[in-house]
Each structure stands twice: as C-alpha cells, then as structure tokens.
Amino acid sequence: MAKKVAVLGAGSWGSVLASLLDENGSDVKLWSYNPQQVKELNEQHTNTKYIKNFTFSDSLVATNDLKEAIDGVDYILFVVPTQVTRSVAKQVAAILTERNQKVNIIHASKGIEEKTYLRLSQVLAQEIDAKNRNSISVLSGPSQAEDVVTHDITLVTVASDNAHAAEEIQGLFMNNYFRVYTSDDVIGVEIGAALKNIIALGAGALYGLGYKDNAKAALMTRGLAEISRLGTSFGANPLTFIGLSGVGDIIVTATSTNSRNWRAGNELGKGHSLDEVVKNMGMVIEGIATTRAAYELSKKRGVEMPITSAIYHVLYDGADIKETINQLMTREGRSEIE
Ligand SMILES: NC(=O)C1=CN([C@@H]2O[C@H](COP(=O)(O)OP(=O)(O)OC[C@H]3O[C@@H](n4cnc5c(N)ncnc54)[C@H](OP(=O)(O)O)[C@@H]3O)[C@@H](O)[C@H]2O)C=CC1
Numbered sequence: 383m384a385k386k387v388a389v390l391g392a393g394s395w396g397s398v399l400a401s402l403l404d405e406n407g408s409d410v411k412l413w414s415y416n417p418q419q420v421k422e423l424n425e426q427h428t429n430t431k432y433i434k435n436f437t438f439s440d441s442l443v444a445t446n447d448l449k450e451a452i453d454g455v456d457y458i459l460f461v462v463p464t465q466v467t468r469s470v471a472k473q474v475a476a477i478l479t480e481r482n483q484k485v486n487i488i489h490a491s492k493g494i495e496e497k498t499y500l501r502l503s504q505v506l507a508q509e510i511d512a513k514n515r516n517s518i519s520v521l522s523g524p525s526q527a528e529d530v531v532t533h534d535i536t537l538v539t540v541a542s543d544n545a546h547a548a549e550e551i552q553g554l555f556m557n558n559y560f561r562v563y564t565s566d567d568v569i570g571v572e573i574g575a576a577l578k579n580i581i582a583l584g585a586g587a588l589y590g591l592g593y594k595d596n597a598k599a600a601l602m603t604r605g606l607a608e609i610s611r612l613g614t615s616f617g618a619n620p621l622t623f624i625g626l627s628g629v630g631d632i633i634v635t636a637t638s639t640n641s642r643n644w645r646a647g648n649e650l651g652k653g654h655s656l657d658e659v660v661k662n663m664g665m666v667i668e669g670i671a672t673t674r675a676a677y678e679l680s681k682k683r684g685v686e687m688p689i690t691s692a693i694y695h696v697l698y699d700g701a702d703i704k705e706t707i708n709q710l711m712t713r714e715g716r717s718e719i720e
C-alpha cells in the first residue's frame with residue numbers, strides 16, 4: 383500500500399521532493415503556510431517563485447492546513463528553513479499529541495539552529511514527544527533542486543537513529559535517477575550538510591573577486607578539513623566527511639551556479655552588501671546563520687576553524703574580504719594533517 387507522506391515546506395527543495403515522492407507512488411500532501419502558493423500549486427500545478435519552467439503532476443496535492451497535511455501519515459518530512467524548523471515542529475507536535483498519532487520524522491534541511499547550536503534532528507527530538515515518533519532521520523547530499531527536477535543523476539544519504547526506518551526511507555525515495563544510501567551517522571551527515579554552506583559562500587566570494595580554480599580547490603579541501611574537525615569532536619564518523627554529505631555536497635554547492643549560498647558569496651565578492659544580497663535572493667541562504675552558529679560553536683568547543691572564522695568576520699563584522707584572505711594566507715605554516 384502507498385505510504386502517506388506530509389512534506390512541510392513548499393520552497394525549492396520541499397516541492398521537488400514532494401514531486402519525486404508523488405512520482406514514486408507515495409500518497410503525498412505538500413504543506414505551505416502561504417495560501418497563494420497552495421492555490422498556484424493546486425490550480426496551475428506550478429511553483430514559479432521557487433522552481434522555474436516546471437509543471438508538477440496534478441496528482442500532487444498542496445494544502446495550507448497543517449492538520450489536514452499530517453492526518454494519518456506514515457512520514458512527516460520537514461523541509462522548511464533551519465531557523466523556522468522549531469516553530470513548525472511545535473505546531474506539528476501539538477497536533478500529534480492531541481491525536482495520539484505516531485509517525486516517522488524525516489528532515490532534509492541544512493543548518494545549525496542559532497543560539498542553541500543544535501542540529502535539526504536534535505531540535506525535532508526536543509519538540510516532538512518520543513511517544514509520537516518512531517524514528518528521526520535526515521536525508522542529505524549533493525542535490526540541487528533544479529537538477530533533481532530535471533532528473534539529473536543524484537545520489538544522497540539517509541541517516542537515522544533507526545536502521546529499519548533508514549531502509550524504508552531509502553525505498554521511498556529511490557528511483558532510476560535518485561539513488562539513496564543509508565547511514566547511522568546522523569551527527570556527521572547533519573554537520574557536513576550544514577557547514578558546507580559556509581564553504582559555498584566562500585567559494586562564491588572567491589569567484590566574485592576573480593580568484594580561479596586553485597583557490598576554489600584550496601578552500602573546498604581545507605574547508606572540509608575544519609568541518610571534519612568539528613564533526614569528529616562531536617563523535618561523527620570521519621569517513622562521513624569523504625561521503626555524499628561531506629565532500630559530495632561541498633563539490634556541488636561550492637561549484638554550482640544554482641546554489642543560493644554560492645550566488646550570495648559571489649555577490650558579496652563583487653562588492654554588494656549582505657543586506658542587498660539577502661533582499662535580492664528571495665530564498666533562504668542557510669550559510670549566513672550557520673556561519674555564526676558554527677563560529678560560536680567552534681569557540682565554545684576550542685576547535686580551530688580559520689575559514690569559518692574568516693567568513694564570520696566578513697559577514698558580521700564588515701571585515702574586508704581581500705584583507706581577510708591575506709590574513710588567512712599569511713598565518714604561520716603548519717602540517718597538513720594534525
Ligand atoms: N534548494 C535546494 O536545492 C536544496 C535545499 N536544501 C535545504 O532545504 C531547506 C529548505 O530550502 P529551500 O526549499 O531551498 O528554501 P526556499 O527558500 O526555496 O523555500 C523556503 C520555504 O519555506 C517557507 N517558509 C519560510 N518561513 C516559514 C515559516 N516560518 N513557516 C513555514 N514555512 C516557511 C517559504 O515560504 P514563503 O515563500 O511564503 O516565504 C518557502 O516555501 C534548507 O535548509 C536548504 O538548505 C537541501 C537540499 C537542496
């Protein structure tokens with residue numbers, strides 16, 4: 383029997399994942415808090431603000447009513463921006479508790495919550511009572527929505543606290559263009575996914591400033607080194623960082639001109655202000671808040687993260703980008719592997 387899935391968040395990624403699940407035969411409800419967007423999805427079968435030149439199948443149903451969206455579902459997939467995940471989870475939790483309903487939770491968002499420094503599986507575990515959930519899983523990897531919607535070959539990972547749930551979710555999403563691997567390293571997958579956005583911002587900025595391929599490779603490689611340092615300090619498996627949600631996602635996000643983080647960095651590199659960049663993007667640029675969260679987290683944990691720190695000072699202290707790059711390059715020499 384078809385699994386019932388509620389997809390919460392109808393931005394680029396939520397609507398494309400909902401479409402993929404619908405295509406795979408799941409019974410999908412796509413929830414958006416924006417009634418205009420729901421109307422457009424149900425009547426025109428388009429989502430023009432977020433996914434250009436694409437018509438969704440008329441079997442994909444959107445709703446503005448959260449109670450209706452999650453009624454009787456097997457899975458709830460959260461795909462709202464990181465910093466609003468807690469508020470949506472609170473609303474979901476109240477409904478599940480009232481109905482005494484038990485579900486499997488998945489999220490596909492990429493970030494660290496500001497102030498609490500929590501990964502999203504931790505946020506969801508705090509908000510949704512254990513008696514209302516069987517499992518919490520994260521779906522992540524190099525997967526630009528714009529490429530998934532055109533059926534480009536895409537490989538991702540589902541990491542879970544429950545091996546059986548990971549395999550079920552793998553089956554739910556897999557098809558001939560979307561291949562899913564399982565993992566038990568929730569910490570590594572979430573940290574890799576969240577922090578690669580910082581590196582994508584940096585890669586875009588380097589490009590905007592006129593730096594070339596060597597600079598990009600340097601940033602991506604040393605960026606991954608510091609992400610791994612932070613991740614392993616929390617107990618992540620180091621091998622996760624050379625997998626899809628580590629190096630894989632850095633490659634796509636730090637090189638794709640579709641990446642919002644890369645594009646934002648590029649605009650900053652060309653001299654535009656952060657306010658201007660955020661205003662013109664009209665979509666979430668997760669790396670901005672996650673840079674601050676990761677910077678503060680690295681200080682608290684005593685983990686050295688020079689690239690994150692440099693990008694933090696550019697974003698939040700108005701530091702000059704060229705001068706910041708010069709400071710990074712002229713630090714004392716050291717061994718590559720420490
Ligand atoms: N886009 C991609 O290719 C990929 C994105 N991701 C991750 O998925 C997550 C979502 O990204 P994406 O879909 O691209 O983001 P978008 O900016 O495209 O869309 C965000 C969606 O969230 C909605 N939203 C904003 N605030 C709230 C709120 N308070 N409550 C409910 N809904 C809200 C927006 O509605 P409104 O329009 O009304 O503001 C919009 O529908 C991010 O963490 C991102 O890193 C992961 C892999 C790929």
Ligand SMILES: O=C(CO)COP(=O)(O)O
Binds near residue numbers: 492635641642666
């Ligand atoms: O995470 C992504 C691809 O894997 C999408 O990144 P952006 O949010 O930068 O577009």
